[in-house]
Every structure is written in structure tokens, then in C-alpha cells.
Amino acid sequence: xxxxxxxxxxxxxxxxxxxxxxxxxxxxxxxxxxxxxxxxxxxxxxxxxxxxxxxxxxxxxxxxxxxxxxxxxxxxxxxxxxxxxxxxxxxxxxxxxxxxxxxxxxxxxxxxxxxxxxxx
Amino acid sequence: xxxxxxxxxxxxxxxxxxxxxxxxxxxxxxxxxxxxxxxxxxxxxxxxxxxxxxxxxxxxxxxxxxxxxxxxxxxxxxxxxxxxxxxxxxxxxxxxxxxxxxxxxxxxxxxxxxxxxxxx
Numbered sequence: 001x002x003x004x005x006x007x008x009x010x011x012x013x014x015x016x017x018x019x020x021x022x023x024x025x026x027x028x029x030x031x032x033x034x035x036x037x038x039x040x041x042x043x044x045x046x047x048x049x050x051x052x053x054x055x056x057x058x059x060x061x062x063x064x065x066x067x068x069x070x071x072x073x074x075x076x077x078x079x080x081x082x083x084x085x086x087x088x089x090x091x092x093x094x095x096x097x098x099x100x101x102x103x104x105x106x107x108x109x110x111x112x113x114x115x116x117x118x119x120x
Numbered sequence: 121x122x123x124x125x126x127x128x129x130x131x132x133x134x135x136x137x138x139x140x141x142x143x144x145x146x147x148x149x150x151x152x153x154x155x156x157x158x159x160x161x162x163x164x165x166x167x168x169x170x171x172x173x174x175x176x177x178x179x180x181x182x183x184x185x186x187x188x189x190x191x192x193x194x195x196x197x198x199x200x201x202x203x204x205x206x207x208x209x210x211x212x213x214x215x216x217x218x219x220x221x222x223x224x225x226x227x228x229x230x231x232x233x234x235x236x237x238x239x240x
Contacts, residue, residue, distance in 0.1 A: 002224055002225035003221055003223055003224070014134050016136050016145055016148060022143070023138075023142070023144070024143070025136055025138050025201050028134055028136060028194060040223070071222060072221060072223070072228065073219070073221050073222070074147065075212065075213050075215070075218045076218075079148040079219075081145050081219045093195050098195045098196075098199075099192040099194050100192075101123055101192060102123075102190060102191060103122075103123055103156075103160070103191040103192070103193055103200070104123070105122035105123050108190075
């Protein structure tokens with residue numbers, strides 16, 4: 001990697017996933033160096049799961065994989081942007097994007113699948 | 121606010137700014153409750169500056185304000201999305217977006233202004 005990354009004290013960076021076709025912002029998660037390297041090597045979005053404390057291949061359970069077209073880094077090197085082709089919905093709740101609600105609680109996203117049939 | 125927010129232990133949330141017209145992801149910064157409320161009240165994007173430890177109205181110095189069309193919250197309530205109309209370039213380096221480089225260092229953004237003429 002020729003860009004210097006500024007991982008935080010937990011060795012993480014926030015990673016935004018954006019649909020490369022629609023431009024929709026799909027989700028925000030975190031990556032460590034291992035997740036970033038797995039993403040580069042496989043072409044599929046990997047993150048670091050803070051709740052499970054492990055490498056997380058997005059869609060490994062649900063099938064809703066993210067094929068990564070491009071990885072961008074911000075000016076300070078402390079955030080990354082995955083530009084992806086999203087299989088199915090990005091959100092574990094079944095919506096197209098995790099950002100499917102306004103701050104006032106209005107639902108603005110589209111429900112694409114029933115999470116009960118996808119996760120057990 | 122009718123959506124429950126999950127501020128972290130520093131009372132912050134990551135906030136992604138997206139251009140509402142182009143769909144471009146412009147920047148990632150952080151908000152505290154004060155910044156979020158200032159954004160709602162004024163209609164202009166405010167953040168919390170971690171380096172200066174203060175409320176930060178984006179563009180107060182540069183004039184590159186962000187007029188906020190919509191604030192979205194993610195499924196877990198631990199990230200927000202500002203959908204904005206960006207005045208000038210979003211990045212303090214003069215680029216349209218802070219995410220103007222790939223991980224390999226290729227410049228993919230567009231330089232819109234000379235930061236030396238904007239910041240003193």
C-alpha cells in the first residue's frame with residue numbers, strides 16, 4: 001500500500017461501503033490491517049467485527065457479498081471507502097442500506113429480504 | 121429525535137457526508153450531541169473536532185459550507201449520514217472529496233481550490 005494509514009489506538013479504521021452503481025451509502029463498519037488485506041486479496045469486502053472480535057467477510061452467512069471495485073482512503077488516512085457491487089441488501093435487517101432511517105425515524109430505505117429466512 | 125443513538129465512550133458517532141446531487145462520499149468526521157443538534161437547528165453541517173476539541177461548523181473558515189438536506193441514522197444507531205449540498209470542495213486539501221485517493225495512491229478526485237488561498 002502506498003498510502004499511509006492512520007489506524008486508531010485499537011488498530012482500526014472506519015470503513016464506509018458505497019454502492020458503485022447507485023452511489024448509495026450502504027454501511028459503516030471497521031477494518032483492521034488484516035481485513036483490509038483480505039479485501040485486497042479476495043476482491044470481497046472484509047471488516048473487523050468489534051462485537052465478535054474477528055475477521056468478518058461481509059455476506060459470508062447471508063450471501064449478501066460485496067464485490068469491491070475500488071478502495072479509497074481519505075486525506076488524513078484515517079478512514080477508507082469501499083466502492084462495491086452489493087449482492088442483495090447490505091443491512092442485516094433486510095434493507096438495501098443500513099442508513100434506511102432518518103434521524104426522525106422515517107423509513108426511507110427499501111426492504112429487500114426477510115432477515116428471518118437468511119440468518120439462523 | 122425519535123431514533124435512539126448509540127454514542128461511543130467518547131460520546132461521539134462517526135458521520136459520513138454525502139453529496140446529495142452527485143452521490144459522492146465527501147468526508148468522514150465525528151459528531152457529538154451538540155454538533156448534531158447544531159446541524160438540525162441551522163441546516164448546516166456541524167461536527168466535533170477531535171483535534172481542536174470543539175464544535176466545528178464545516179466551512180466556517182473556508183466558506184465551503186454543507187447545507188444538510190437529510191440526516192440518516194444506521195441500523196445500530198452508531199453512525200450518521202449527512203446528505204448535503206456542498207459549497208466548493210469538501211476537502212481541506214482543495215479536492216472535491218476527502219476520498220480523492222485510492223489505497224494505491226492514485227489520485228481520482230478533482231482539485232477545486234488552492235488551500236493556500238483559503239486557509240491562513
